[in-house]
Each structure stands twice: as structure tokens, then as C-alpha cells.
Amino acid sequence: MEVGQLQKSFVDYTASLFREGFLDGQFSQLQQLQDESNPDFVVEVVSLFFEDSDKLLNDLTRALDQQNIDFKKVDAHVHQLKGSSSSIGAQRVKNACVAFRNFCEEQNVEACLRCLHQVKQEYLLVKSKLETLFTLEQQIITAGGAIPMME
Amino acid sequence: MNLGGGQTAKAMSAPSSSASLKSGDVVSDQFPAGLRVLVVDDDPTCLRILEKMLRNCLYEVTKCNRAEIALKLLRDNRNGYDIVISDVHMPDMDGFKLLEQVGLEMDLPVIMMSADDSKNVVMKGVTHGACDYLIKPVRIEALKNIWQHVVRKRKHEWKDKDFEQSGSAEEGERLVKPLEDVDYSSSATEGNWKTSKRRKDEEDEPEEKDDTSSLKKPRVVWSVELHQQFVAAVNQLGIDKAVPKKILELMNVPGLTRENVASHLQKYRLYLRRLSGVSSHQNGLNSSFMGTPEATFASMSSLGGLDLQALAATGHIPAQSLASLQALGRPTTKNSISMPMVDQRNLFSFETPKLRFGDGQQQLNNNSKQINLLHGIPTNMEPKQLASLNQSAQTFGGLNMQVNPQASQSSSLLVQMSHPMSRTQMLNENKGNHVPRLQSSIGQPILSNGIHSGVLSRNGIVDNVRGAVYNPVSQASSLVDFSINKSAELPGNSFAQVSNSGISSLTSKGIIQEEVSSEVKGSRGFIHSYDIFNELQQHKAQDWGMQNVGSTFDASQHSALQGSLDVSPSSLVQQGFSSSQKDRNVSIGDAIFSGGEGAHCNNSKFGQQFNSFVADNTLRVKAERLPDSGCQNNLFPQQFGQEDLMSALLKQQEGIGSVESEFGFDGYPLDKFPV
Numbered sequence: 074m075e076v077g078q079l080q081k082s083f084v085d086y087t088a089s090l091f092r093e094g095f096l097d098g099q100f101s102q103l104q105q106l107q108d109e110s111n112p113d114f115v116v117e118v119v120s121l122f123f124e125d126s127d128k129l130l131n132d133l134t135r136a137l138d139q140q141n142i143d144f145k146k147v148d149a150h151v152h153q154l155k156g157s158s159s160s161i162g163a164q165r166v167k168n169a170c171v172a173f174r175n176f177c178e179e180q181n182v183e184a185c186l187r188c189l190h191q192v193k194q195e196y197l198l199v200k201s202k203l204e205t206l207f208t209l210e211q212q213i214i215t216a217g218g219a220i221p222m223m224e
Numbered sequence: 225m226n227l228g229g230g231q232t233a234k235a236m237s238a239p240s241s242s243a244s245l246k247s248g249d250v251v252s253d254q255f256p257a258g259l260r261v262l263v264v265d266d267d268p269t270c271l272r273i274l275e276k277m278l279r280n281c282l283y284e285v286t287k288c289n290r291a292e293i294a295l296k297l298l299r300d301n302r303n304g305y306d307i308v309i310s311d312v313h314m315p316d317m318d319g320f321k322l323l324e325q326v327g328l329e330m331d332l333p334v335i336m337m338s339a340d341d342s343k344n345v346v347m348k349g350v351t352h353g354a355c356d357y358l359i360k361p362v363r364i365e366a367l368k369n370i371w372q373h374v375v376r377k378r379k380h381e382w383k384d385k386d387f388e389q390s391g392s393a394e395e396g397e398r399l400v401k402p403l404e405d406v407d408y409s410s411s412a413t414e415g416n417w418k419t420s421k422r423r424k425d426e427e428d429e430p431e432e433k434d435d436t437s438s439l440k441k442p443r444v445v446w447s448v449e450l451h452q453q454f455v456a457a458v459n460q461l462g463i464d465k466a467v468p469k470k471i472l473e474l475m476n477v478p479g480l481t482r483e484n485v486a487s488h489l490q491k492y493r494l495y496l497r498r499l500s501g502v503s504s505h506q507n508g509l510n511s512s513f514m515g516t517p518e519a520t521f522a523s524m525s526s527l528g529g530l531d532l533q534a535l536a537a538t539g540h541i542p543a544q545s546l547a548s549l550q551a552l553g554r555p556t557t558k559n560s561i562s563m564p565m566v567d568q569r570n571l572f573s574f575e576t577p578k579l580r581f582g583d584g585q586q587q588l589n590n591n592s593k594q595i596n597l598l599h600g601i602p603t604n605m606e607p608k609q610l611a612s613l614n615q616s617a618q619t620f621g622g623l624n625m626q627v628n629p630q631a632s633q634s635s636s637l638l639v640q641m642s643h644p645m646s647r648t649q650m651l652n653e654n655k656g657n658h659v660p661r662l663q664s665s666i667g668q669p670i671l672s673n674g675i676h677s678g679v680l681s682r683n684g685i686v687d688n689v690r691g692a693v694y695n696p697v698s699q700a701s702s703l704v705d706f707s708i709n710k711s712a713e714l715p716g717n718s719f720a721q722v723s724n725s726g727i728s729s730l731t732s733k734g735i736i737q738e739e740v741s742s743e744v745k746g747s748r749g750f751i752h753s754y755d756i757f758n759e760l761q762q763h764k765a766q767d768w769g770m771q772n773v774g775s776t777f778d779a780s781q782h783s784a785l786q787g788s789l790d791v792s793p794s795s796l797v798q799q800g801f802s803s804s805q806k807d808r809n810v811s812i813g814d815a816i817f818s819g820g821e822g823a824h825c826n827n828s829k830f831g832q833q834f835n836s837f838v839a840d841n842t843l844r845v846k847a848e849r850l851p852d853s854g855c856q857n858n859l860f861p862q863q864f865g866q867e868d869l870m871s872a873l874l875k876q877q878e879g880i881g882s883v884e885s886e887f888g889f890d891g892y893p894l895d896k897f898p899v
Contacts, residue, residue, distance in 0.1 A: 156361075
């Protein structure tokens with residue numbers, strides 16, 4: 074594919090992610106922070122997010138699998154996930170976390186398990202979308218083009 | 225962000241952490257570039273993002289993901305950082321704890337942040353003396369302005385320092401002016417406050433304002449011992465004949481200048497005046513009160529601490545403390561102050577603010593007994609009660625840790641001040657807890673500072689904590705509140721409420737006024753005080769510091785007080801205020817109240833100063849206490865100690881009785897003291 078096309082795909086794809094609520098303004102902030110001195114800033118941060126979230130989700134699964142669920146701990150994990158997802162702009166993940174926290178407060182095990190499932194879904198979704206986006210970026214660069222700046 | 229505004233502010237060069245701001249100083253062209261920020265967050269994603277954002281703001285960033293590491297870094301490089309940004313929820317240490325520690329030890333402005341935007345948590349930040357609270361996700365715009373907190377803190381410190389020195393009122397005003405010029409995003413109320421402060425300066429007895437030329441003079445910390453020496457010298461000479469020169473000679477303290485003594489004397493006189501005015505109802509109190517400054521301190525701090533603690537815990541007064549508070553309100557047999565001495569030390573030294581904090585609860589209980597005594601008990605009781613108040617105040621301050629010492633002080637001051645007002649005024653509560661009484665009776669000079677902060681915090685003066693701004697205000701408000709309530713007893717509840725309101729209000733320097741007022745209202749019949757409170761807050765933030773000072777004086781010169789002082793809370797407050805402002809950011813109630821943004825932090829500092837006997841208000845306190853401030857290690861726990869104390873005091877005052885006109889209780893603005 075030639076550069077122009079790649080770039081167009083990139084722009085359209087990014088726009089759709091925002092439109093569908095996968096990403097929000099915070100992601101744009103990250104993109105704006107990226108500069109010559111940190112050309113891979115977004116990728117770097119998002120990778121950190123993936124790493125951290127994988128761990129958190131595992132911890133959450135374990136915590137909710139206990140006989141006596143420590144809801145405080147569960148809440149702490151969810152809070153953490155909420156913070157990091159909101160920091161990178163993963164809006165749907167963050168929203169799922171908010172709902173999750175409410176059920177934690179109520180100590181509703183059933184609902185918590187459902188929420189955990191929901192959060193995982195959203196997380197996997199946004200993860201694959203972002204990976205697609207980064208691949209597109211890489212293709213553009215490889216083809217010798219520049220990454221279009223999004224508004 | 226207003227870089228432009230910053231330009232008018234005193235020059236603050238990031239590299240030199242202790243740059244003294246002088247009015248008229250040219251701000252370094254670079255500023256705020258190069259600001260040294262330490263950011264602490266266990267979330268690697270956020271940490272990396274923050275680091276990048278801060279770098280984009282041209283700040284020097286150091287990041288760490290553990291609070292312990294952060295503390296170590298701070299301790300190893302005492303002057304290596306200008307500001308700390310910390311997450312609230314961290315696995316190894318609670319962010320608030322770190323906040324307190326930093327305030328106490330390093331007296332740096334601390335910004336809290338969290339994805340949690342619930343009022344409780346934000347309130348906690350305020351009460352612990354955070355100078356700002358950011359909600360995640362943090363945007364770069366929010367970070368661009370953080371330099372204002374550093375400037376503000378420095379400015380307050382500078383002002384306090386100057387305040388202590390003999391200076392001209394004009395200079396003080398000049399000092400104030402630049403502050404107003406600076407366009408802090410969150411300084412809406414601050415601006416008001418400053419104006420009122422200035423106004424007060426003009427109205428009241430000319431205070432020795434900052435002396436720009438003496439900016440660089442080393443601050444003198446008026447420790448308990450030093451103050452006692454001072455008081456002894458004054459007594460020996462006779463209050464009328466006590467001139468700085470002679471006092472200096474009598475004291476025979478190396479390194480003490482005539483100017484130090486002169487400014488201290490001025491504060492003392494105001495304090496005495498206030499006491500005499502306030503104590504119309506409680507004659508006995510003063511005498512006894514003076515007798516045991518320490519005792520009062522202790523009690524005050526404990527009381528303050530207690531409340532603070534409670535507040536700190538949940539942002540509300542826990543039932544337990546409430547109960548204790550209530551207990552305090554009820555008169556009981558005279559109890560000896562359980563830890564007057566201890567608290568006293570604490571007050572001044574802030575060495576173990578934490579300790580106090582933790583003990584606050586217990587102390588409070590102890591104090592409560594004592595405090596009850598205050599309620600209407602003869603002077604003998606008062607000091608003790610005051611001590612217990614102090615203690616409790618301290619515990620309140622415990623929130624900020626630092627606050628405790630201050631809290632107690634302020635509470636004591638309040639008690640003293642509100643002596644006439646007594647109960648009702650202090651605590652808002654109609655019950656009129658004794659606690660407030662204690663405070664007034666205690667009148668420990670130093671206490672006032674702490675108390676004020678505490679009290680203030682109660683009322684929600686909020687500013688105090690960090691920016692010392694609120695200190696005065698809180699006092700005022702607390703005073704005001706009390707008057708309204710007029711209840712003789714200060715129920716623990718009221719206390720708590722006061723604290724709550726105080727705390728919330730504390731956080732934001734002056735900003736909160738409204739919020740505070742509303743808080744106050746909600747809590748108990750503060751409604752009346754609401755207006756006054758606002759007013760007080762504005763003015764008082766500064767005055768608060770002073771007021772406390774006044775109270776402390778009272779202890780020693782009760783007799784002299786009678787009719788001699790027409791202390792206007794405002795004037796006192798002003799004095800105190802400047803110092804408190806300087807000091808701190810402590811937390812006392814830093815602006816968090818305002819919703820976490822633009823909160824001023826430095827209440828804690830304020831509290832600290834207070835304890836130190838106000839003389840230096842902020843400056844001193846710090847020296848004494850430690851290394852503190854955020855929450856206010858220094859005499860005035862940065863954080864709210866003062867505020868909490870204030871509120872606690874106020875609560876107590878509630879029951880105490882009519883508000884002295886001086887204090888503006890009864891709904892009168894502080895400035896006007898209807899006699």
C-alpha cells in the first residue's frame with residue numbers, strides 16, 4: 074500500500090476509535106506529548122498500560138475467586154485499573170471500572186464477576202484496536218511516510 | 225497558567241529551593257522552568273505520562289513508584305525538590321501519610337492526585353494539608369500551574385518571616401500587593417483574603433509588617449521557653465513599662481534582637497488585649513489560664529489532635545471523637561491535664577506529630593474531661609482544659625500531624641479569645657462543649673496558632689493549612705460560628721462538625737469560604753456564622769495566626785489584659801495570618817476543599833506556626849518543629865492542625881458563651897468587636 078493510502082487508513086481508523094468511544098481526549102493528549110525527543114512515547118505508555126493491566130486483571134480474577142472475597146482489595150485493584158485506563162484514554166475500560174467499583178461497594182459478588190468479565194472484554198477490545206493502530210503507524214513509517222497528526 | 229502573573233510574584237528560582245521572595249523582585253526569566261518536581265505514583269502508566277507532561281512544562285522531574293523511596297529521596301536531598309506530586313492510593317504507604325510526612329519534615333508543597341474524586345478523599349487531602357488535589361486523568365494544563373504552589377508557599381514564609389521582624393505597615397501592604405497581582409488560578413479567595421488582610425492591617429494597630437529589607441534575617445523561633453522568658457521579663461518590668469530594649473536586656477538571650485522582641489511584644493500585647501476583652505465572662509480563666517500555658521497546650525493539642533485525627537480519618541469526625549468531644553463539652557470534675565507537658569513539647573517541637581496524632585484520640589478522651597471543666601469552670605480548670613483542648617486539637621491536627629501542635633494551640637487561643645464568647649462561639653454547637661472553653665482559657669500564646677488552625681479547620685477556614693492563609697480566617701470563622709451558637713456546651717458533635725467544616729474549609733485557602741460556611745451551616749447552626757465566617761476567613765486567614773498569638777499572651781498576662789486590649793481579632797489574625805501564610809502550606813486544610821483544584825495547601829504550616837507562639841507564626845513554627853510542614857511539623861502542622869484546632873476551638877467556644885465583640889462572635893464581623 075502506498076503511503077497516502079496508509080495514512081488515510083490511519084486517520085480513519087483513529088477517528089472511528091474516538092467515535093466509538095474506545096478512546097477519548099486523554100489519548101489525544103498522549104499523542105500531543107509525543108515529539109522528536111520521544112518519538113515512541115505513545116507506544117511506550119500504552120505498552121506499560123497493557124503490562125500493568127494484564128497483571129491487574131489476573132489479580133482481580135484471583136481475588137474474586139476466593140472463598141471470602143476481600144472487597145477492599147478488589148476495589149483497590151479496580152481503582153488502579155480505572156486510573157491507568159483513564160490516563161491513556163481507554164474510555165470504555167474506564168467506564169466498566171466505574172460500574173465495577175459500585176458493585177464492589179455493594180459487595181455484590183455476582184455483579185462483580187459480571188463486571189470483571191465486562192472489563193476484560195473491553196480491555197481486550199481496546200488492546201487489539203490499539204495494536205492495529207500501531208501496526209498501521211509502523212507501516213506508514215516503513216513506507217517512508219509521516220504519521221498524520223490527529224486533531 | 226499565568227506565567228505573567230508569576231512574573232509579578234516574588235522571584236522564585238527553582239534551583240534554589242529557599243529563594244526568598246521579595247516584593248518587587250524580578251522573577252527569574254526561566255521560572256517556572258526548572259522547577260524540581262518529585263512525582264510519586266505506583267501506577268507505571270500514570271507515572272510515565274506525568275513525567276512526560278512535566279518535562280514538557282520544562283520542569284525537572286524525578287519519578288518514583290514507592291512512597292518510601294520518595295521519602296528517602298527527599299531526605300537525602302533536603303533542598304533538592306520544590307514540589308511533590310503524589311498519588312493517593314499506593315500499596316506501600318498511604319498517600320496522605322506521605323503528605324503529612326513531607327509537610328512535617330520538608331515543608332514542601334504537596335499535590336495529591338487520584339482517580340478518586342469523591343468528596344471524602346478530596347477533603348482528606350485538604351485536611352492533611354495538600355496544596356492541591358488533581359483528579360486523574362491529569363491533563364498537562366493542570367500541571368502547568370503547579371509552580372504557583374511553590375511561589376505561594378515561599379511567599380508566605382517570606383511574609384511570615386518579615387512579619388516577625390519589625391517592619392512598616394506599608395511594606396506589609398506592599399507585600400500583599402504582589403500577591404494580589406499574581407494571578408493564581410485558585411486564588412480567588414486568596415485575593416479577597418489579601419485585600420481583607422490589608423484592610424485589617426490598616427485598621428488595626430499598626431503591626432510590624434514585613435520588612436523587605438529584613439527578608440533575609442534569620443527567623444527567631446519563639447519557643448515555649450523563650451516565650452516564658454519573655455513573659456517573665458515583661459511581668460517583671462510591668463506591662464506598661466515593658467519596652468523591647470529592657471525586655472531584651474532582662475531576657476539576656478544571645479542572638480535575640482530588639483526587633484524580634486519588639487514584634488513579639490506587639491503580638492503579645494494584642495493577645496493580652498484580646499484576652500482581656502474576651503474574658504469578660506471568664507475572669508477566672510485567664511488567671512489560671514496563664515498559669516499553665518503548657519497545660520493548656522497539651523489539652524488543646526490533644527483536643528485538636530483528636531478531632532483532626534478523626535477528621536483525617538474520614539473527613540468527618542468519627543463517632544468516637546464526637547463522643548469525646550461531647551464529653552468534653554460537659555463539665556466534669558477537674559481533671560488534670562493528662563498530657564499537658566507532653567503536648568506542650570509537641571506543640572513546640574513537633575517532633576512527634578504523629579505520636580500526638582495517634583494519641584489524640586486518647587487524649588481527647590482525657591481532655592474531654594478536662595475540657596468539660598473549661599466549660600464554666602474556674603480558671604484553674606481552664607488551663608488544664610485548655611491543655612486538653614490543645615491535645616485534642618492536636619489530635620485533630622493529627623490529621624496533618626503537624627496540625628496537632630497547632631491545633632491545640634489554636635484551640636487554646638480560641639478558647640482564650642472566645643473566652644467571653646465561650647462556648648457557643650467556638651464550637652458552633654449549641655451544646656457548648658467545654659472544649660472551646662478550654663481553649664480560651666488556655667490562652668496559651670502559642671496555642672493560638674495551632675488552635676487557630678485547628679479551629680479554623682473546623683470552621684472550614686481551610687486556608688490555613690498550607691498557605692497559612694486560612695489560618696486567620698478559620699479563626700475568625702470559628703469565632704463567629706461560636707457566637708452564633710451561643711450554646712454553652714460544646715458538644716462533641718459540634719466539634720466534629722466544626723472540624724468537618726473546618727477541615728473542608730481549611731483546605732482551600734480562603735477559597736472555601738463559601739463552602740465552609742455551608743459546611744458550617746450544615747453541621748450545626750452555624751448559619752449565622754456563615755457570613756461572618758466568610759468574612760473572617762478572608763480576613764482572618766492571616767489574622768488567625770495572630771489571634772492565636774494573642775491568646776497565648778493572655779496566659780501570661782491575664783491581669784494585664786483586663787481592659788487593656790482591644791484586641792481585634794482581625795488585627796491579631798492578621799499577624800498570625802501573615803506568618804501562617806508563610807508557613808505553610810500546610811495542610812491544614814489546603815484548598816482541597818474547593819474541590820481539589822486550586823486548593824491552597826498550607827494549612828498545616830499554619831498550624832505549626834501557631835504553636836510556636838505565633839511570634840513567627842509560620843517561620844518559627846517550622847523551625848521548632850522540625851523539619852515540617854505539610855502537615856505541619858513545625859509548630860503548626862502544616863496541614864490542618866490549625867484548622868482543626870480552630871474548629872475544635874470554635875466548637876468549644878460554642879458553649880462558651882457570648883462572643884466577645886472583639887472576636888466578632890455573635891455574627892459580628894471580626895473586625896468589629898462590639899464591646
